[in-house]
Amino acid sequence: MMKKNSILAFAFTVLCAIVHAQTVTISFTGRDTANRHLQLDRVEVKNLAEGWQETLFWPDTVLTMHVGTGISDAGTQASHALQLSASSANPFHGTTTANLVVKEPGEVTTEITDISGRTVASLRETALQPGTHQLRVTLSATGVYFLTARTHGASVSLKLVNSGKSSQNAIEHTGYNQTFATDKGSIYNTFHLGDPMEYTGYATFNGATVESSHIVQNQSASESLTLQFAAALGMNDAQPCPGSPTIIDQDGNVYNTVQIGNQCWMKESLRVTHYSDGTAIPMGNSTSLTLPYRYCPDNDTANVATYGYLYNWPAVMHGAPCSSDNPSGVQGVCPKGWHVPSNAEYGQLISYAGTQSVYQCDNNSFFTAKAFAAQTGWRSYYDQCSPGCNPSTNDAAGFSAKAAGHYSNLGTTNHYFYAFSDMAAFWTTTDGGCNDRIYMRHIYHYGKHWQEAIQDKHCGLSVRCVRN
Secondary structure: OHHHHHHHHHHHHHHHHHHHHOEEEEEEEEEOOOOOEOOOOEEEEEEOOOOEEEEEEOOOOEEEEEOEOOOOOHHHHHHHHEEEEEOOOOOEEOEEEEEEEEOOOEEEEEEEEEOOOOEEEEEEEEEEOOEEEEEEEEOOOOEEEEEEEEEOOEEEEEEEEEOOOOOOOEEEEEEEEOOOOOOOOEEOOOEOOOEEEEEEEEEEEOOEEEEOOOEEEEEOOOEEEEEEOOOOOOOOOOEOEOOEOEEEOOOOOEEEEEEEOOEEEEOOOOOOOEOOOOOEOOEOOOOOOOOOOEEOHHHOHHHHHHHOOEEOHHHHHOOOOOOOOOOOOOOOOOOOOEEOOOHHHHHHHHHHHHOOHHHOEOOEOOOOHHHHEOOOOOOOOOOOOOOOOOHHHOOOOOOOEOOOOEEEEEOOOEEEEEOOOOEEEEEEEEEOOOOOEEEEEEEEOOOOOOEEEEEEOOOEEEOOOEEO
8 A cells, every 4th residue: 555655656746747847838929900920029928827927029929938836846947957949030931040058068959849749850969068059940841849958857848830841850050159048038937837827919000009909818738829919010012002092293194102011102213304393303414413313214215104214313302401210301303292212211111021921032031122123124034032033923012113224424424324124223312421422222133132222412213202
């Protein structure tokens, strides 16, 4: 009888140890009413039974809670000796990175298992030094996985949600820092399986902070949660702007518009010959840093209807000073109710595009050039993420940038047009920090992303306007 009781006591002790060593991992994602991804600025976490509250700040969107009593038990000691946290997006598309914090030198084994417990990749390091080690994880199939690290009898796990495909299953050691990274998403407050938890997300929409719907539930297992926002960021993307599907300039030209994120843009480049006050913009046959001029793309009047005019910067600004504000506040050559965008406004456009998977090429947030380039008029190029490759797949954002090229001069007599069908280049209102040079934004037929540069004021570039 005593032997039986001893066995039962031992089994109970083992069971308690297993429970105490458990972790519950929650991955958070924000979505708007159009089911588009919304970046979470922060997530507030409340344990309604224990009375504690924690906040995760972007880019920390994965919460790890250690099951236990709050006393320094074996599970907590192990997790302090060895920590594992996501250092990039989770969920991810084929490839992600993680930070592994090691407190004592020695052998460390890491492995990836799928939801059924099958090991799909592993890495054995015989002598890792104390500090933060960077791991690169690649997975060839979508699904839920667990990344686990073990050393000195301790182990920690991180839940991974893969929504893309890489060429292989692998774990790579990519870097090391002697400092100890803070495991921001790991909570060591008292938590028991089944505790009632409350989760609330916060994101920025139209320049204001908005709150998601609250999720209140008893938490007994790891899972991925979607925090739903009432805001519909991107709901009208690539569509005519609500209330302004078209606009008319001083000459009577009609332009289509396009909504992208929170901004309403002209879908076509300007081809106006007069300012809104009726002042004419001279046709140029030379360049100037002070006199306004317009030019025909590739020096051909037949191109104006499709590509608009090229304008030098004095023509764009119509006497207004530089502006780096968002919005710029500079009407310049634009119709009433519209303005010339600053460099910051283009930055807002491009940054927003990077958050929308529909505008990304190859699941890369920087590769958005194709999404803004028109479907015709680009020189051919082989890279699948460039506007020149299969142009019929361009223009997901509806911006329809056309490769009107550029006008400039060498010296005082050698004037030339170049990059027609190679480049779409647009003026901003922002001073480039050098004498007579201004920020511009442009896309090349061979480029994968928007590029930023500074350009001489005398040059001729295209112009897009943004609604006030």
